[in-house]
Amino acid sequence: MTVKEIFETMDYGPASESSKEALAWLAAKGDFGHFIGGAWTAPGTLFAVMNPATDALLAQVTQGTQADVDAAVKAARKAQPAWARDGHARARVLYALARLLQKQSRLFAVLETLDNGKPIRESRDIDVPQAIRHFYYHAGMAQLMDAELADRQALGVCGQVIPWNFPLLMLAWKVAPALAMGNTVVLKPAEWTPLTALLFADICGQAGVPPGVVNIVTGDGTVGEMIVTADVDKVAFTGSTTVGRRIRELTAGSGKALSLELGGKGAYIVFEDADIDSAVEGIVDAIWFNQGQVCCAGSRLLVQEGIAEAFYAKLRARMDGLRIGDPLDKCIDMGAIVHPRQRARIADLLAAHPEGESHQTRAPDGCYFPPTLITGLSAASPLMQQEIFGPVLVATTFRTPHEAVEIANSTRYGLAASVWSENINVALDVAPQLVAGIVWVNGTNMMDAAAGFGGVRESGFGREGGWEGLAGYTRPRATTPAAKPVAAFTGDGGAGGLDRTAKLYVGGKQARPDGGYSRAVHGPKGALLGHVGLANRKDLRNAVEACNAAKGWGKTTGHARAQILYYIAENLSARADEMAARLTAMTGTDGTAEVASSISRLFSAAAWADKYDGQIHTVPIRGVALAMKEPVGTIGILCPDQGPLLGLVSVMAPAIAMGNRVVLAASQAFPLAATDLYQILDTSDLPGGVVNILTGDHADLAEPMARHMDIDAVWSLGDPALTATVEKAAAGNLKRTWCGSLDWAQDNTKAVLAQATEVKNVWVPYGA
Numbered sequence: 174m175t176v177k178e179i180f181e182t183m184d185y186g187p188a189s190e191s192s193k194e195a196l197a198w199l200a201a202k203g204d205f206g207h208f209i210g211g212a213w214t215a216p217g218t219l220f221a222v223m224n225p226a227t228d229a230l231l232a233q234v235t236q237g238t239q240a241d242v243d244a245a246v247k248a249a250r251k252a253q254p255a256w257a258r259d260g261h262a263r264a265r266v267l268y269a270l271a272r273l274l275q276k277q278s279r280l281f282a283v284l285e286t287l288d289n290g291k292p293i294r295e296s297r298d299i300d301v302p303q304a305i306r307h308f309y310y311h312a313g314m315a316q317l318m319d320a321e322l323a324d325r326q327a328l329g330v331c332g333q334v335i336p337w338n339f340p341l342l343m344l345a346w347k348v349a350p351a352l353a354m355g356n357t358v359v360l361k362p363a364e365w366t367p368l369t370a371l372l373f374a375d376i377c378g379q380a381g382v383p384p385g386v387v388n389i390v391t392g393d394g395t396v397g398e399m400i401v402t403a404d405v406d407k408v409a410f411t412g413s414t415t416v417g418r419r420i421r422e423l424t425a426g427s428g429k430a431l432s433l434e435l436g437g438k439g440a441y442i443v444f445e446d447a448d449i450d451s452a453v454e455g456i457v458d459a460i461w462f463n464q465g466q467v468c469c470a471g472s473r474l475l476v477q478e479g480i481a482e483a484f485y486a487k488l489r490a491r492m493d494g495l496r497i498g499d500p501l502d503k504c505i506d507m508g509a510i511v512h513p514r515q516r517a518r519i520a521d522l523l524a525a526h527p528e529g530e531s532h533q534t535r536a537p538d539g540c541y542f543p544p545t546l547i548t549g550l551s552a553a554s555p556l557m558q559q560e561i562f563g564p565v566l567v568a569t570t571f572r573t574p575h576e577a578v579e580i581a582n583s584t585r586y587g588l589a590a591s592v593w594s595e596n597i598n599v600a601l602d603v604a605p606q607l608v609a610g611i612v613w614v615n616g617t618n619m620m621d622a623a624a625g626f627g628g629v630r631e632s633g634f635g636r637e638g639g640w641e642g643l644a645g646y647t648r649p650r651a652t653t654p655a656a657k658p659v660a661a662f663t664g665d666g667g668a669g670g671l672d673r674t675a676k677l678y679v680g681g682k683q684a685r686p687d688g689g690y691s692r693a694v695h696g697p698k699g700a701l702l703g704h705v706g707l708a709n710r711k712d713l714r715n716a717v718e719a720c721n722a723a724k725g726w727g728k729t730t731g732h733a734r735a736q737i738l739y740y741i742a743e744n745l746s747a748r749a750d751e752m753a754a755r756l757t758a759m760t761g762t763d764g765t766a767e768v769a770s771s772i773s774r775l776f777s778a779a780a781w782a783d784k785y786d787g788q789i790h791t792v793p794i795r796g797v798a799l800a801m802k803e804p805v806g807t808i809g810i811l812c813p814d815q816g817p818l819l820g821l822v823s824v825m826a827p828a829i830a831m832g833n834r835v836v837l838a839a840s841q842a843f844p845l846a847a848t849d850l851y852q853i854l855d856t857s858d859l860p861g862g863v864v865n866i867l868t869g870d871h872a873d874l875a876e877p878m879a880r881h882m883d884i885d886a887v888w889s890l891g892d893p894a895l896t897a898t899v900e901k902a903a904a905g906n907l908k909r910t911w912c913g914s915l916d917w918a919q920d921n922t923k924a925v926l927a928q929a930t931e932v933k934n935v936w937v938p939y940g941a
């Protein structure tokens with residue numbers, strides 16, 4: 174374009190960033206091997222890495238093998254103990270990495286744009302600075318770990334698999350916290366975008382990262398799967414929900430820690446009192462940032478009916494002004510789609526669902542896709558439900574805040590949402606009602622190392638960033654031996670009086686088991702103590718329905734929940750002798766101390782009910798992120814046998830203290846303590862449906878519990894043999910699982926509270 178033409182058209186002239194240095198770096202490196210044990214391996218079987226904007230070959234990269242993955246894990250294992258030893262030393266290395274990234278930021282930005290097709294403006298101003306920030310932030314965490322997380326330790330070796338939409342940033346999100354907490358890593362970048370990870374490997378040596386602490390292995394999904402199934406202590410994955418589900422199944426029962434950051438279909442809710450121009454501008458960031466290939470994209474627009482047409486008109490005009498083209502041009506708004514295959518996926522999805530009214534602008538030929546707005550869709554339309562992962566915004570309207578919340582939550586995902594309103598009451602009333610791990614008020618797509626990122630439902634579990642993100646890279650220092658299965662006593666003793674069959678407890682009422690079967694409970698010397706019903710999947714379903722009907726419990730105040738927990742404690746205290754006698758008869762061990770401890774646990778949970786506060790994260794925007802602790806929802810719990818009353822109370826009390834509803838499968842060997850307890854619950858003002866108690870075989874209940882779509886989490890704290898079943902079946906709706914055991918003789922209330930809550934980060938303007 175000539176200067177004359179620029180004056181005539183008043184159009185933006187091209188302002189191309191040079192790719193010279195990045196191409197020179199690639200040329201100097203030649204074909205890439207893996208980075209293992211601090212050194213480059215010889216290139217193996219190679220695959221091509223292309224620039225999606227030009228279809229030019231950028232580099233040839235090695236497809237990993239099992240032997241490569243094994244070597245990387247071995248190197249990481251060897252390096253880990255020394256790396257975990259000194260927090261300050263780690264802080265210095267992480268700081269050095271941040272500084273080197275900063276120093277080389279232009280090279281990283283250009284390489285990222287060449288490899289991924291994203292606009293240089295974004296890689297230069299967002300991806301790379303955010304990655305740098307992550308290393309600075311976590312250098313601080315390494316420094317603080319000994320003092321602030323004295324009861325936590327590194328997990329060991331972390332296997333990390335990342336996607337192609339933010340190649341360097343996702344690496345930073347995975348590597349920085351892992352290293353800060355004393356872990357070593359084996360990371361696989363996505364096969365379409367491995368280059369900045371390889372440049373990062375290059376600077377690890379310069380930053381003084383000891384050999385083996387960071388290992389980068391390249392290749393496709395099969396190599397990802399090799400890492401997932403390797404001898405690693407944790408798997409951290411970001412990518413599609415389909416692959417996330419498979420990884421959940423593959424790791425089931427392995428004892429590996431797991432965090433999954435998966436897809437999303439973020440609601441972008443605009444109320445009629447919103448600052449409309451800001452909300453329109455926000456959409457540019459929400460859905461056309463990174464060509465819409467963003468898991469937390471605001472991809473579902475919900476506009477209040479009264480302003481819808483005017484809003485769409487402004488939005489279409491803004492879309493028409495977006496510049497799409499050469500990603501290296503500093504003036505363009507949208508670059509290339511990452512790969513022709515991803516472009517085809519987007520186009521195919523739209524072609525398969527020719528619904529609504531589409532407004533599409535123009536895009537250059539090649540691997541580009543035009544900004545698209547589809548209005549007039551119903552909330553149930555596949556385009557409103559499926560993650561398109563491209564620059565396609567789908568829209569519908571709503572009338573009331575209640576309807577906005579209903580539509581926003583009618584998705585299987587739960588990652589992020591935006592709320593636009595100038596009325597603080599509306600915005601802050603809607604934010605807590607949205608089922609999402611992140612909510613932005615009058616903003617969108619904001620991220621920062623200080624605020625946890627991650628979702629609920631099928632968007633996965635675990636958080637990345639913030640204090641809350643560190644839980645996923647550490648474990649408690651104190652170790653608890655795995656619980657041993659306890660066999661029920663048998664015998665042929667007579668009832669010695671009335672033959673009593675304890676019923677189940679569902680929705681605040683005693684309920685006969687659906688199957689009509691029961692089993693005898695004997696004492697250690699064979700005496701018949703009573704019978705309990707054998708619950709089946711229908712009883713479980715009824716219990717979950719009761720939980721659904723008791724949703725209001727989550728909205729009660731912590732103070733109110735504390736009152737009820739104290740009341741339960743008081744009533745248990747009044748019947749302490751009777752309960753102790755029952756425990757003694759069932760287990761053969763004097764139950765007095767167990768009852769006393771159970772009362773104490775109820776007090777602990779009551780104490781925390783109004784004190785387990787969230788945090789306020791200071792993020793570098795004119796605002797704050799409120800890290801709110803929310804109940805998980807409905808939790809299915811297979812209760813421990815050790816301490817049949819104490820174990821149950823130790824998990825039930827913190828769970829309900831946080832506002833959850835629970836389905837408890839009572840201790841299989843000693844169930845009568847639980848069936849006695851519900852008589853106490855009945856007289857303690859606990860609303861029906863908050864606690865439901867089933868008796869029967871855990872093996873019969875574990876799988877339906879883990880499969881049930883309305884159960885949000887399953888805790889398997891009884892027989893360790895059920896862990897694999899629970900974790901595998903939980904892959905269906907990607908519910909959280911907690912399988913293991915704690916020493917129930919100790920007060921572990923805080924550990925249970927952490928399991929009983931999700932952190933939602935609500936970003937609000939503050940001081941703007």
Ligand code: NAI
Pocket residue numbers: 334335336337338361362363364392393394395396397398399401411412413414416417419420434435436437467468518560561562
């Ligand atoms: P993907 O989930 O297949 O790929 C992500 C990463 O996982 C890559 O490194 C890949 O090599 C690896 N991988 C693939 N199969 C694996 C397996 N069985 N075990 C271990 N690792 C494996 O994502 P893909 O196919 O590139 O994109 C498909 C869709 O996924 C997109 O259209 C989008 O909807 C979604 N997606 C979501 C992302 C997010 O950030 N939430 C990121 C990338 C894709």
